[in-house]
Amino acid sequence: MINEAIQSFSTWISTTPLSAWEGTQSWLIPNSQAIHIISVSLLVGTIGRLDLRLLGWMGLDQTVSEMSRRYAPWMWGLLAILFCTGLVQTIAEPTRELMNPSFRYKMLLLAIVLGSTVWMMQQLRTKAVAWDALPVSAASRLVGGVSIACWVTIVLLGRWIAYTQ
């Protein structure tokens, strides 16, 4: 039922002029994918470091609040670029993305990691002392572990979209 709805939605997108135009621009998708990969690399480089601090494995000379303040603007900016380039690719080939199990698992993990990150940032506002303290708390380890596992899997699934359907 939901699958049929997503399928007809995908089919509808593919009939739009924008989707048709994208299909004629052979330069567009490769470059969009390259920008997508560049952005996720930066996300791995920044959020990954914050995650390692949350886990208590690295960067213990800095506090979680300090690192989170440093990287949050990067994270939101990069997520915006990732969303835009992902949208370009989805409009070009809606069925290939929306009906693809790799894409769906990727979106599920994205929702989980965003939820956990936003929760952590809210906690940081009121309970910074507890989050900055060493040794790191169980909550800190949990958020760091979930985030790192989600982002690594998201990167791997992203490339798998090209091979599953």
Next chain:
Amino acid sequence: MNGFMNFLMSVQNGPLGTYIRESDWAFPTLESIHVFFLTLVFGSIILLDLRLIGLAFTDRRVSSVTRDVMNFTWWGFAGAALSGSILFTSYAHKYATDPPTLIKFGAMGLAGINMLVYELVAHPSISRWDDAAKTPVRVRVAGWLSIALWLTVIFAGRWIGFTTQDQNGG
């Protein structure tokens, strides 16, 4: 050159190349791992480059940022080089004349040279600009070159999928 191309053809038709090319899972698995290692390389070295050009993290010393990122850059590069080499065997002969592949290898070579020049020419005087938000020109040039070259590697790398294969492009 002919001998080299014959060698690449024998690699492509050898057991490893043939297996990677014909298996359902090998190429996608290696490729996704390759991209993951690439995110480690670029995601780490860019933090240092941004610090070198004075665009970010200027509240931290260059040496601290370097210490933070270098292990990730090197391990990421080792993983990407290994997975990339295995991927290469599957279409070795085709990649050797593929323009994006050649651009990618060229840019990687230049990135390596840039790193070496930075180590030899700029890095020895680090104690004088370690704290500085505005680093000397030669340091900033090395940072900008590194960013430009690694961006070229990623763009060209993604284009390889569209110029050499029908399947893994999109």
